[in-house]
Every structure is written in C-alpha cells, then in structure tokens.
Amino acid sequence: MELIFERSRKGKIGGTLPLKDVNEEVKVDPAYLRSRDAQLPCVSEPEVVRHFTRLSNMNFGVDSHFYPLGSCTMKYNPKFTEKIALLEEFTALHPLQPQLLKGAKLTQGALEIIYNLEAVLSEITGMAEYSTHPMAGAHGELTGVMMIAAYHRHKGNVRKHILIPDSGHGTNPASASIAGYEVKAIPSNADGVMDLEEFKKTLNEEVAAVMLTCPNTLGVFNPHIKDIADLTHEVGALMYYDGANLNAIMGKTRPGDLGFDVVHLNLHKTFATPHGGGGPGAGPVGVTKELAPFLPVSRVVKKDDGTFELDYDEPLSIGYIAPFYGNFGVLLKAYAYILLLGKEGLIEVSENAVLNANYLKVALSKYYDLPYDKNCLHEFVLSVSRQAEKGVRAVDMAKALIDKGIHPPTIYFPMIVKEAMMVEPTETESRETLDHFIDVMKYLAELAEKEPELFKDFPKTAPVGRVDEVKAAKDMDVACLNDDSL
Amino acid sequence: MIPGELKYTKEHEWVRMEENEVVIGITDHAQSQLGDITFVELPDAGKDVKQSDSLATVESVKAASDIYAPLSGKVTEVNTSLQDTPEMINQSPYGDGWVCRVDVGDKTELDGLMDAAAYEEFIKGTSS
Amino acid sequence: MNNELKVVHGVGKMSYIPHSKEDRTEMLKAIGIKSTDMADLFKCIPEKLRARSFDLPSGMSELEVDKTLRRLAKKNATDLITFVGGGFYDHYTPAAVDAVVSRSEFYTAYTPYQPEASQGTLQAIYEYQSCICHLTEMEVSNASLYDGGTALYEAAMMAMRITGRNKILMDGGVNPIYRKMLESYTSNLSIEFVEIPVCHGQSHRDEIEKYLDDKTAAIILQNPNFFGVIDDHTDISEMCHAKGALVIESVYPVSLGMLKTPREMGADITTGEGQSLGIPLSFGGPYLGFIATKKEYARKMPGRIVGATVDNEGRRAFVLTLQTREQHIRREKATSNICSNEALCALRALVYMCLTGRGGIKMVARLCMEKTEYAKKKLSKVKGVEVKTSSPTFNEFVIRLPKDPNEIIGKLIDKGFAAGFPLGRYYPDMEDYMLIAVTEKRTKEDIDRFAEALEEVLWN
Structure with a gap:
C-alpha cells in the first residue's frame, strides 16, 4: 500500500495548535538549531485517518480472527478494561507527582491500585512480594536475574552459570547472558521435560539459578519439578519461574508452592491486556520473602493510617530498572480484569484453556504427528514432519491457514521439535471456532497428501502474497528516506 | 560434489593449502543447509586466531552460524566481496565464495582435518 | 476447589468463556474424560504439588468494578x-491519535511474525522508523524499546559491542533517573562509568577531554539536558571520534522540531523518550523508547526492525528483518533480550508525527x-x-x-x-x-x- 510519505503534499497540516498568547520571540544562536526541517509527512487529518484505517484492515487481530499463537496466550481483551484505562484521572497523572512533598496524597488511587495488584499477584502465584516495574516479560526476566545476582553478591557466593532447558523461550538465555551469566542448556528427555540425570550432572555450586517454564513450552507439566527445586536449593542456587504459561495453572498450582524463588508474569498474556501489535506489555516480578529486599525501587508501602507512599530507602535493592512504577496503563487493565473474574473466574480461565487445548490436541493428532503425546495443559506442539515429506513444511501450512482466515500457530518453536507448530487456543474460543479449526487443519492435511505443490502459492487472499525475506535482509530498506533532506 | 584436494572439519569448513597460507570457506553441504545467505561478518585482516575460535559469522534469514577457524594462525586477507554479494557462498562455496586466507602457524593441525572421503562419510552420518 | 461457586456464577459470564455446560461435557468426553469435573484435566499435576491457597475475592460485575475503580480514580488529582x-x-494530543490506536485490528494483534497477516502493523512500524529517522536525521531506527532509560542502556551496551571497549563517560546533564537505571543494569558487569558534572549548565569540555581515552567506548550526552539547557555537541563528537569512541545522544523528540539534530552534532547512536509524541503521562507508562543509528551499525542494534521488500508478485510488502540479532534465534548471543516492545505507543507517536507534520x-x-x-x-x-x-x-x-x-x-x-x-x-x-x-x-x-x-x- 501507499506510504503516508507518498500522500504528503507541501503545505498540508493535520492538527491544530493552541494559540500563541505570549509576545516572546525565540532568539537562539543558529548553532543550536537544525538546518533543515524534519521531513515528516504533510497530510490532513482525514487522509491520516483513512490511511491508518486501511492499514488496520490489513491485520489479523483477536477481535477479528482465531489466533492460536503458542506461548502468546492470545485471548480476548475485554472492552471494559480498555474503557477504564481511558479515565483521565489515570492517563493525565504525572509520574513525578508522588515524589513531590505532599505529592503522594495526590496519587493515592494509583498507588493503591499498584499495591492491591501486587497483593493479588502474590496470592495467585504463592510469592511473598511483587514489583510492577518491569515493562514486559523479558524485562521481568532481566530484573529477576539481576536480583539473583544481587542475592549471590550479598551472600558472598561466586556463581557463574544459569541452567536453562533447551525447550526454553529464547528470552531466558538472552536475559541470563546480558545480566552477566554464562548459560548452560539442559537437554529434554523423551517425555519433553528437562532431563533429570543431565540436570544433576550439570548442577553444582557454580550455578546461580535454574530458569524454567512450567508447564513448559510443550504444554507439559514436569512432575519432578519439586525435586529439581530441592536439588537446586541444596547447592545454594535459586529457581526462576518464567510465567509465560501461567494461564495453564491458576488455582491449580502455584510457582511459590513448587519451590520457585523468583517469578515473572506476562500480564498481556494471562491477564488479558492487549498485545498492541508487539507491546506494550507488563512483566511484574514476584519473589520469596528472602529475596524481597532486592526488589527494584521504588516500593509502594501502606502506612498505618491506611494511606500509601513510595519508599526508596531499600539498601539491598537492585535499584531503578524503570523510570517509574512500570507500565501503569497496562497494570490498571490487568487489575480490572482480576476484579471482574475473581477467584472462580480465574480458575475457570485455566480449566477452559486446558480443556480447549486438549480438545484440539486429541482431534488434530489424527492428522498430524504429536512428538510428545502427553497430557498437555494450555498448549501443545504438533509436528508437520509427516506433511514435510511431501514438501509441505510448517511455514507452508501457516500460510495456508492465513488464507482460511486463521492466524497460524507459532512455528519452528520450540526448537526441539522438527517442523513444530505450537498451538494455544486460550479459554475465550468457542467450541464452534475450535471445530472449524479442526476441519481446516484436517482439510489441509489431506490437501498436503494429494496436492502438496499447491502450498507454495499460499496465501492467495491476504493483502500480500509470500514475502521475500531474503531481499529484505539484503537490501536493509528500513526507512523511507528518499527525500531532498538526507 | 566434494572436491578431493581440500581438507574438511566437522563444522563444515573447508581448507585449501597454498604454500604457507590456507584458504578457508564453508562446504556446499553447509551452504545448502543454511539456505539463502544474507550477510557475512568477516574478521579483520591481521587478526590472530586459534583453532576452533569463531572466525566469521554467516547469516540466513532465520539462522546465524559461526564459522570456526580450522587452524591457528593470522588472517592475511578476507573476501570483502562477500559484504555486497553474500550469495556468492551459495553460488560458489568452493570458489568465489571463499571467506578468508590464514597464515598458518602450526601445520601439524592440518593432520587433524578430514579428507574428502572422510567428510563424505561424516555428512552421511549426520544427515540421517 | 469449590465447584458450587462455579455454578452460581454461571459459565462464561465473567471469564469471557463461550462454552455452554453441554459444550464442556461433550468436549471432556471427546478427550477421554468420563466425568464432568474439569479438575480431572489437571491429573498431570501431582496432588502434593497443588496450590496451597488461592484466597482471592470473588468476581464482580462490570458496574461494580467500574464504581470501585472510579472511586480510586477520584483519589488522584489531575486538575492541577x-x-x-x-x-x-504534558503536551496536547490530537483526538485522531486516540481514534487510530483504539482500532482493535491494531491493539489486539501480536508481534507481526506472520507478515502476510500483519501488513498493517508492519507498514505502520516502517513508517514510524522513517519518521524517527527524519526527526533525528539518523539512518536506521528500530521498532521501539520500553522507554528512554532502557533505550539509553541498550545504546551503551551497543557501543561497547561495536568498540570492544568498556568505559563509558556520562555527562552530568543526562536525566538522573536514566543514570540510576544504567547503574542498576550494569552492576553485575565490568563497566567503568565516569560521571562528568556540567559547567554553567552545559557539557564540560575540558573535563570530558581529561577522561576521554582509547579505552572509552562512548560518551552519553543529552540535549536538551535535564536542566533544559541546549547545547551543540559537535566539538565533543569530534573529540570522541578522534579517540575511537562513539557518541550517544539522548534527545527530546519535540525539541527536534527546531533544535540541531543528533546527526548534525555527529552522534553515532540516538535514543530518547517518545512520550511527548502523543503518549499520555499515565503515571509512568506505557511510554516509548526509541533508538536510531547509522546504517553501518544496524546489525548491532537491539530489538525488532521492519524492512521493506516485495511479495511473490513483486508488490510492496513489509517484514521483520535482521532477526538473527534477536533472542528467538540467537538466544544467549543475541544483541538484547527484548521481545515485547511498545508497538502501540510507536503507532501513537507515528500518528502524532503525521498529524503535526x-x-x-x-x-x-x-x-x-x-x-x-x-x-x-x-x-x-x-x-x-x-x-x-x-x-x-x-x-x-x-x-x-x-x-x-x-x-x-x-x-x-x-x-x-x-x-x-x-x-x-x-x-x-x-x-x-x-x-x-x-x-x-x-x-x-x-x-x-x-x-x-x-x-x-x-x-x-
């Protein structure tokens, strides 16, 4: 489609500006000024709105399409929480306001929401305390690993490694590595969970922590998880819980009860805040009592008179990891969601998420390979390897699904499954939608058998056909700069 | 398809001896596994490398692979044309797609490498 | 679990679950569970590992939650x-910005992994990257980072990767919140920070020269700085480049409507907080970190990047590119651990920049x-x-x-x-x-x- 720059015509302007009501003129030494105007597009408001409305029509979203993207928990985002987040008393609140003298009293509502949210997240996961500061899941991981490092420094421990199963999310090793640790990957066993013997061999007193997702990325719950936690604690290392898959277990089990010391959650997954096309998210991090002193500052504290204030005086804290208190707009939506659902609602969420995943898994296993045929929780991983023998790979299957109006599952992850297709339907999909998906997948499996050559041309009905990624990487055209200015 | 005059590593590099220097590249098998190569990160000429160190990186759209030094020595020349035409590795892995030349320190390291027949066996063993 | 409670609240009433009771029974049957008890789905979790507590309040209706949250909202003073x-x-945001980002085709989508189903998000990010490049006059921008502070931290890490050095000079005019963030993030790494206090509100040239050496990876500057003071850092850039050090400039995007651009001042990496571009203050987030650099450093940049290409029929198309830098491919060797970013905030900033023009x-x-x-x-x-x-x-x-x-x-x-x-x-x-x-x-x-x-x- 046409770029907004290609609609630009000199002299057009889209917005109105407030009146100039002062007589001052700017007199600045030209050495401080730019020599050319910023070459932003010149477009009117109607053109801007039409351009972006047309762009929006080229997207699949949860409101318009089934979106069973594994590990991403693409559930319905309630309209109510969107509405609440627009209240001006929240959107217009300056984050430095509570840091002024008497300022905390001007932000009591916001501070109370953060305080309450931390409390409910603690109960949901069985942790002692939370910080809402991390702005996404990976940011929560980094914060968690930084706390682990601070804990070991405080204890005088010299620790070098973090152990991560080979099925883990890519963010796990990346977070561990940028926090200064060396990563050791532990292979999975035939059941799809971390190999206990391999783990025991690698575990020693140089290990700072073990990072796990539970259930893991295959949707499998590791029955030995408590043993792993006990062994880890025996060598003085800590257990880190990647909360990306929390949607599977609410009310059934809790990371804190399983022996985890640090947890991050993805509020944009489990707690239904929208993903926004790649963000913003929120990745609060929870810890045991022993690790609480290391949480980032500031902390929201409740005073004896029932009011709330910020506490920056935490000598063992890892310090600032965000400019303020996290993605408050996202936290607010998640809190509203938890208030709406309550205890029973959250339990229903996990039960139905697991029901939907198993329902799909059983039906689809007739047409596709299932390398780890265990009871799954909220998601499962198919392999397209049977179809790949005919030349139809996971990517081809994904493109065929787009033509059928279904967003493809996650493909080629986890890396331990060949031609992987990771399916997470979530609890908000109806049985009719699931049945339709089964029909489509069955049809595509049959088509792959009979006419595999057709797949290379899919998708045919999307706004664009198969995209040339090699050209994109080689040309590196990442900005429209064909202008007189640059 | 596997040239007889070259030596090979388990990481799918090839080595051609030319007096005191060796020319290094990646094998046809390696390039076909990677798919369309979009970028090559080359070492600086003059760099000292040890056997098994990462020497360069080749990237396709969805993967990045290290090229490891088959031998220890000093990099004397790099194939700068790969910066603009990385696809040369796909098109001519044993010819214009060479990666760099290394002045070899310890020639006995060559003895540890595979000949063409051994490499052919090695690939058969790994691709099953 | 208390099954009675579930019945009282009804199926699908508040948890946005569409199944009827019959649906659930039949679905359980289809997967081989004979009972009608949903708890049987969790047999893979050993009894001794079950939740010891789940003591939360019961759910509420929309009306009740609305009242609860409005009551809390009123405890915030925003009429100051x-x-x-x-x-x-506190800048003004045109209403059309809110209208565009409230389209659920944008906000209910995920990261655009499947380009054919995500051209809207992808093109918008490409246009956003372009606008950031125009504003800063840099050559490449990524798809966004969390905020201005984490963007500055990523820039410092990037400069150390590029130069292979580990000393950072920090101008005293850089936002102290960001300086504290950098301090936290690097506390487990061996990095030498040297802080250089300002002189009459501007960067202190003599002091910078004193500490600048061939171990210096980069200097971090800010314009306008925390005191609101504007400067021309061209001479500092020349000094740094002569020593092989890079220049990181943190900027305030609205000021770039007039002020000298990072590129004109010789910056190698530019970062900033994009909140001023149509994003509400929202008590500290979500905000928008941006980072832009020279083309030669694009592969060292963290985060998602969208590139223009063509589809199989030669039509213009957009796709996430240079992904081999990222955690989902390179895992522990990635340029950053970032995955989710602030895409919707980047969209806000883009629409704002288009409307103001x-x-x-x-x-x-x-x-x-x-x-x-x-x-x-x-x-x-x-x-x-x-x-x-x-x-x-x-x-x-x-x-x-x-x-x-x-x-x-x-x-x-x-x-x-x-x-x-x-x-x-x-x-x-x-x-x-x-x-x-x-x-x-x-x-x-x-x-x-x-x-x-x-x-x-x-x-x-």
Whole structure:
C-alpha cells in the first residue's frame, strides 16, 4: 500500500495548535538549531485517518480472527478494561507527582491500585512480594536475574552459570547472558521435560539459578519439578519461574508452592491486556520473602493510617530498572480484569484453556504427528514432519491457514521439535471456532497428501502474497528516506 | 560434489593449502543447509586466531552460524566481496565464495582435518 | 476447589468463556474424560504439588468494578496546572491519535511474525522508523524499546559491542533517573562509568577531554539536558571520534522540531523518550523508547526492525528483518533480550508525527520555547526568585528559591499548581533549586497566575 510519505503534499497540516498568547520571540544562536526541517509527512487529518484505517484492515487481530499463537496466550481483551484505562484521572497523572512533598496524597488511587495488584499477584502465584516495574516479560526476566545476582553478591557466593532447558523461550538465555551469566542448556528427555540425570550432572555450586517454564513450552507439566527445586536449593542456587504459561495453572498450582524463588508474569498474556501489535506489555516480578529486599525501587508501602507512599530507602535493592512504577496503563487493565473474574473466574480461565487445548490436541493428532503425546495443559506442539515429506513444511501450512482466515500457530518453536507448530487456543474460543479449526487443519492435511505443490502459492487472499525475506535482509530498506533532506 | 584436494572439519569448513597460507570457506553441504545467505561478518585482516575460535559469522534469514577457524594462525586477507554479494557462498562455496586466507602457524593441525572421503562419510552420518 | 461457586456464577459470564455446560461435557468426553469435573484435566499435576491457597475475592460485575475503580480514580488529582517535566511532559494530543490506536485490528494483534497477516502493523512500524529517522536525521531506527532509560542502556551496551571497549563517560546533564537505571543494569558487569558534572549548565569540555581515552567506548550526552539547557555537541563528537569512541545522544523528540539534530552534532547512536509524541503521562507508562543509528551499525542494534521488500508478485510488502540479532534465534548471543516492545505507543507517536507534520512539529517546538521565555521573564520578577540564564534553554529551566523548594511546592499544590521538580532530590548540591517545565498547553494566564501564587507562598 501507499506510504503516508507518498500522500504528503507541501503545505498540508493535520492538527491544530493552541494559540500563541505570549509576545516572546525565540532568539537562539543558529548553532543550536537544525538546518533543515524534519521531513515528516504533510497530510490532513482525514487522509491520516483513512490511511491508518486501511492499514488496520490489513491485520489479523483477536477481535477479528482465531489466533492460536503458542506461548502468546492470545485471548480476548475485554472492552471494559480498555474503557477504564481511558479515565483521565489515570492517563493525565504525572509520574513525578508522588515524589513531590505532599505529592503522594495526590496519587493515592494509583498507588493503591499498584499495591492491591501486587497483593493479588502474590496470592495467585504463592510469592511473598511483587514489583510492577518491569515493562514486559523479558524485562521481568532481566530484573529477576539481576536480583539473583544481587542475592549471590550479598551472600558472598561466586556463581557463574544459569541452567536453562533447551525447550526454553529464547528470552531466558538472552536475559541470563546480558545480566552477566554464562548459560548452560539442559537437554529434554523423551517425555519433553528437562532431563533429570543431565540436570544433576550439570548442577553444582557454580550455578546461580535454574530458569524454567512450567508447564513448559510443550504444554507439559514436569512432575519432578519439586525435586529439581530441592536439588537446586541444596547447592545454594535459586529457581526462576518464567510465567509465560501461567494461564495453564491458576488455582491449580502455584510457582511459590513448587519451590520457585523468583517469578515473572506476562500480564498481556494471562491477564488479558492487549498485545498492541508487539507491546506494550507488563512483566511484574514476584519473589520469596528472602529475596524481597532486592526488589527494584521504588516500593509502594501502606502506612498505618491506611494511606500509601513510595519508599526508596531499600539498601539491598537492585535499584531503578524503570523510570517509574512500570507500565501503569497496562497494570490498571490487568487489575480490572482480576476484579471482574475473581477467584472462580480465574480458575475457570485455566480449566477452559486446558480443556480447549486438549480438545484440539486429541482431534488434530489424527492428522498430524504429536512428538510428545502427553497430557498437555494450555498448549501443545504438533509436528508437520509427516506433511514435510511431501514438501509441505510448517511455514507452508501457516500460510495456508492465513488464507482460511486463521492466524497460524507459532512455528519452528520450540526448537526441539522438527517442523513444530505450537498451538494455544486460550479459554475465550468457542467450541464452534475450535471445530472449524479442526476441519481446516484436517482439510489441509489431506490437501498436503494429494496436492502438496499447491502450498507454495499460499496465501492467495491476504493483502500480500509470500514475502521475500531474503531481499529484505539484503537490501536493509528500513526507512523511507528518499527525500531532498538526507 | 566434494572436491578431493581440500581438507574438511566437522563444522563444515573447508581448507585449501597454498604454500604457507590456507584458504578457508564453508562446504556446499553447509551452504545448502543454511539456505539463502544474507550477510557475512568477516574478521579483520591481521587478526590472530586459534583453532576452533569463531572466525566469521554467516547469516540466513532465520539462522546465524559461526564459522570456526580450522587452524591457528593470522588472517592475511578476507573476501570483502562477500559484504555486497553474500550469495556468492551459495553460488560458489568452493570458489568465489571463499571467506578468508590464514597464515598458518602450526601445520601439524592440518593432520587433524578430514579428507574428502572422510567428510563424505561424516555428512552421511549426520544427515540421517 | 469449590465447584458450587462455579455454578452460581454461571459459565462464561465473567471469564469471557463461550462454552455452554453441554459444550464442556461433550468436549471432556471427546478427550477421554468420563466425568464432568474439569479438575480431572489437571491429573498431570501431582496432588502434593497443588496450590496451597488461592484466597482471592470473588468476581464482580462490570458496574461494580467500574464504581470501585472510579472511586480510586477520584483519589488522584489531575486538575492541577502542571509545570512538572523532568523528561516527561504534558503536551496536547490530537483526538485522531486516540481514534487510530483504539482500532482493535491494531491493539489486539501480536508481534507481526506472520507478515502476510500483519501488513498493517508492519507498514505502520516502517513508517514510524522513517519518521524517527527524519526527526533525528539518523539512518536506521528500530521498532521501539520500553522507554528512554532502557533505550539509553541498550545504546551503551551497543557501543561497547561495536568498540570492544568498556568505559563509558556520562555527562552530568543526562536525566538522573536514566543514570540510576544504567547503574542498576550494569552492576553485575565490568563497566567503568565516569560521571562528568556540567559547567554553567552545559557539557564540560575540558573535563570530558581529561577522561576521554582509547579505552572509552562512548560518551552519553543529552540535549536538551535535564536542566533544559541546549547545547551543540559537535566539538565533543569530534573529540570522541578522534579517540575511537562513539557518541550517544539522548534527545527530546519535540525539541527536534527546531533544535540541531543528533546527526548534525555527529552522534553515532540516538535514543530518547517518545512520550511527548502523543503518549499520555499515565503515571509512568506505557511510554516509548526509541533508538536510531547509522546504517553501518544496524546489525548491532537491539530489538525488532521492519524492512521493506516485495511479495511473490513483486508488490510492496513489509517484514521483520535482521532477526538473527534477536533472542528467538540467537538466544544467549543475541544483541538484547527484548521481545515485547511498545508497538502501540510507536503507532501513537507515528500518528502524532503525521498529524503535526513537518510544519506542525516546528510550531509546537517554537510555542514551547516562546512560552518558556515568557515564564522565565515572569518568574524572574518574583521577589527572591533567581532564574538561571547562563545558557539557552528549550522548554525547561532552573530557578533558585530563597526558601526550601519542597515546602514551596507543597504550598503551591494547595493553590492548584504542580509547581516543578526539586533538584535537590537528585543533585545534593542543588537543594535550593527547582526545575520548571512549560509546554504549549500552558497559557499566558496559567503562567501569570503561577507567578502570582509563587510570590504569595514565598512571602505571605
């Protein structure tokens, strides 16, 4: 489609500006000024709105399409929480306001929401305390690993490694590595969970922590998880819980009860805040009592008179990891969601998420390979390897699904499954939608058998056909700069 | 398809001896596994490398692979044309797609490498 | 679990679950569970590992939650006339920005992994990257980072990767919040930070020269700096480049409507907080970190990048590119661990930049400066107030008060003003100083009344 720059015509302007009501003129030494105007597009408001409305029509979203993207928990985002987040008393609140003298009293509502949210997240996961500061899941991981490092420094421990199963999310090793640790990957066993013997061999007193997702990325719950936690604690290392898959277990089990010391959650997954096309998210991090002193500052504290204030005086804290208190707009939506659902609602969420995943898994296993045929929780991983023998790979299957109006599952992850297709339907999909998906997948499996050559041309009905990624990487055209200015 | 005059590593590099220097590249098998190569990160000429160190990186759209030094020595020349035409590795892995030349320190390291027949066996063993 | 409760609340009432009771029974049957008990789905979790507690309040109706949250909302004071900035500003956002981002085709989508199903998001990010490049005059931008502080941290890590060095010079004018963030992030790494206090509000050239050496990976500068002071860092860039060090410039995007661009000043990496581009203050987030650099460093940049290409019929198309830098491919060797970013905030910034356009962004910047100059003039007439004028400023400036700023700020809140930010909080030797921000939203009347109120609380 046409770029907004290609609609630009000199002299057009889209917005109105407030009146100039002062007589001052700017007199600045030209050495401080730019020599050319910023070459932003010149477009009117109607053109801007039409351009972006047309762009929006080229997207699949949860409101318009089934979106069973594994590990991403693409559930319905309630309209109510969107509405609440627009209240001006929240959107217009300056984050430095509570840091002024008497300022905390001007932000009591916001501070109370953060305080309450931390409390409910603690109960949901069985942790002692939370910080809402991390702005996404990976940011929560980094914060968690930084706390682990601070804990070991405080204890005088010299620790070098973090152990991560080979099925883990890519963010796990990346977070561990940028926090200064060396990563050791532990292979999975035939059941799809971390190999206990391999783990025991690698575990020693140089290990700072073990990072796990539970259930893991295959949707499998590791029955030995408590043993792993006990062994880890025996060598003085800590257990880190990647909360990306929390949607599977609410009310059934809790990371804190399983022996985890640090947890991050993805509020944009489990707690239904929208993903926004790649963000913003929120990745609060929870810890045991022993690790609480290391949480980032500031902390929201409740005073004896029932009011709330910020506490920056935490000598063992890892310090600032965000400019303020996290993605408050996202936290607010998640809190509203938890208030709406309550205890029973959250339990229903996990039960139905697991029901939907198993329902799909059983039906689809007739047409596709299932390398780890265990009871799954909220998601499962198919392999397209049977179809790949005919030349139809996971990517081809994904493109065929787009033509059928279904967003493809996650493909080629986890890396331990060949031609992987990771399916997470979530609890908000109806049985009719699931049945339709089964029909489509069955049809595509049959088509792959009979006419595999057709797949290379899919998708045919999307706004664009198969995209040339090699050209994109080689040309590196990442900005429209064909202008007189640059 | 596997040239007889070259030596090979388990990481799918090839080595051609030319007096005191060796020319290094990646094998046809390696390039076909990677798919369309979009970028090559080359070492600086003059760099000292040890056997098994990462020497360069080749990237396709969805993967990045290290090229490891088959031998220890000093990099004397790099194939700068790969910066603009990385696809040369796909098109001519044993010819214009060479990666760099290394002045070899310890020639006995060559003895540890595979000949063409051994490499052919090695690939058969790994691709099953 | 208490099954009765579930029945009372009904199926799908509050948890957005569409199944009827019959659906669930039949689905359980289809997967080989004979009972109608959903708990049987969790047999893979050993009994001894079950939740020891799940003590949460029961759910509420929309109306009840609405009341609860509105009651909390009212406990926040947002009717103050604000002169608080500190890197986060109360600018006006055109209504069309909200209209565009409230389209659920944008906000309910995920990261655009499947380009054919995500061209809307992808093209928007490409256009966003382009606008950031135009604003900063850099060559490549990524799809966004969390905020200005994490962007600065990523830039520092990037500079160390590029140069292979590990010493960072930090200008004293860089936002102290960001400096604290960098300190936290690097505490487990071996990095040497040298902080260089400002001189008359601007970067201290002689001191920089003293500490700059061939171990220095980069200098981090900010323009306008935390005191609102503007500078031309061209000479510092030349000094750094001569030593093989890179220049990282943190900027305030609205100011780039007028001010010298990072590229013109010789910066290698530019970062900033994009909140001023149509993103609400929202008590600290979600915001928008941006990072832009020269083309030669694109592969060292963190985060998602969208590239233009063609589809199988030669039509223009967009796709996530250079992904081999990222965690999902390179795992522990990735340039960063970032996955989710702030895509929807980037969309807000893009729509804002399109609506204001090349003329509008300049006018917003100019209005900010003009009103700031008026405020400086007005406040300098208040008895006992000293306005620092040693260096030119953009839309924020420093005043010195004859009494404790904290106390004065507290009194001004009672008069309906969020007066400014006490600098003593981050600069112990500036106990008497306060930072005042003025945006295009402040009227002459606001400023006049503020000056009067200040005079009153100081002397009455």
